Amino acid sequence: MQVSFNMEDASQVFVGAFALAVPISFTEEAWRLGETLALSNIFMLLGLSLIFLALFSYQSVFQRQINHRLPVFVLRIVIDYVMAAMVVALVLLCIDKLPLLSEPMVALKRIIIIAMPASMGAIVVDSFDKE
Secondary structure: OOOOOOHHHHHHHHHHHHHHHHHHHOOHHHHHHHHHOOHHHHHHHHHHHHHHHHHHHHHHHOOOOOOOOHHHHHHHHHHHHHHHHHHHHHHHHHOOOOOOOOOHHHHHHHHHHHHHHHHHHHHHHHHOOOO
16 A cells, blocks of 8 residues: 555645635634643644644554654644645635734744644544555
8 A cells, every 4th residue: 555645635635724724713712822822732632633634644544554654644643734734824815814024933833723623623633545
């Protein structure tokens, strides 16, 4: 079984991330968490996101077969998360809730907060066609 990453996978990741990023990005609660949540909590959310991406990817995408493909497995998790974060950043930018220049830490926190569910949506949609 060869697991590669192609344009179909990229489009599925983008669509899955977008599906969950949009409703959450429009909530004032997510914006305020980006302003008030401690950095340690942000790192915990980032860690949880990566752990759950790894677990789901291990079970569904790679079907528990990563023995000789560990670098590909890790790269896949990183790519999926980064793509989901990019979608979140784009949505926040479109609704003028990504203060990159005036408050870069708030912007980064908002991206990480919303990327947690968005990345899960991304990996779930990406796994639909894997058999």
